Amino acid sequence: MSWIKSENLSIISGIVHGFSNRGFKGGLEEAASYFGLSRIFTLNQIHSSNVFVIKDGFRQESEQKGDAIVTSLKDMGIGVFTADCQPILFVDRTASVVAAVHAGWRGTLSQITKTALLEIEKNFGIEPSSVYVVLGPSIGRCCYEVGEDVASLFMNKFDNWKSYLLKKNDSKYILDLKEANRIALVEEGVKDIEIINICTKCDSGFHSYRRDGKGVGKQLSFVGLV
Numbered sequence: 001m002s003w004i005k006s007e008n009l010s011i012i013s014g015i016v017h018g019f020s021n022r023g024f025k026g027g028l029e030e031a032a033s034y035f036g037l038s039r040i041f042t043l044n045q046i047h048s049s050n051v052f053v054i055k056d057g058f059r060q061e062s063e064q065k066g067d068a069i070v071t072s073l074k075d076m077g078i079g080v081f082t083a084d085c086q087p088i089l090f091v092d093r094t095a096s097v098v099a100a101v102h103a104g105w106r107g108t109l110s111q112i113t114k115t116a117l118l119e120i121e122k123n124f125g126i127e128p129s130s131v132y133v134v135l136g137p138s139i140g141r142c143c144y145e146v147g148e149d150v151a152s153l154f155m156n157k158f159d160n161w162k163s164y165l166l167k168k169n170d171s172k173y174i175l176d177l178k179e180a181n182r183i184a185l186v187e188e189g190v191k192d193i194e195i196i197n198i199c200t201k202c203d204s205g206f207h208s209y210r211r212d213g214k215g216v217g218k219q220l221s222f223v224g225l226v
């Protein structure tokens with residue numbers, strides 16, 4: 001399989017990262033050892049805005065629920081699974097903290113990227129302006145239709161919804177997940193945002209829930225300090 005790399009993250013020393021395509025078969029241990037990590041930690045993802053922070057003394061007792069992970073620990077990757085949703089990786093300029101976020105429409109609506117940035121600042125004293133962010137392969141604006149029910153949640157909560165929500169017809173809207181998350185990051189003060197422009201539904205090299213339906217496989221997106 002091949003891993004898609006961020007141009008910006010590739011030139012930062014002290015981290016490893018990657019966004020898988022459908023060639024990833026779920027082997028976390030294999031992926032970890034390939035990148036020289038002891039493990040890749042993931043969560044039981046529940047489309048929430050829960051951010052799980054891992055610091056010194058961390059011992060995993062049971063499976064944790066949430067949709068974002070922040071850590072300063074070296075040697076351990078952190079990852080999220082997606083199949084159309086938006087994977088987002090964070091690393092600060094000095095490569096001392098990393099984060100991985102899973103944002104579908106629910107996570108985007110609940111501003112999970114904002115919560116992740118707040119946790120990074122609260123726990124590690126790093127401001128959003130010092131964080132690089134990469135938005136990985138996700139369903140594009142070419143393909144992501146949502147109903148009035150979902151669209152109205154964004155319209156009622158955000159003033160800027162017209163920047164990423166387009167009316168298609170009487171009952172359908174196009175939601176641009178990448179743009180919605182990009183704008184949210186800019187509003188929090190992030191200056192360096194890279195977008196990997198791959199639509200998981202258009203590109204058959206990726207798993208897509210919208211294209212393949214229930215039981216679809218998942219891409220892994222991960223980052224780790226080494």
Ligand SMILES: [Zn+2]
Binds near residue numbers: 199201
């Ligand atoms: Zn598409």
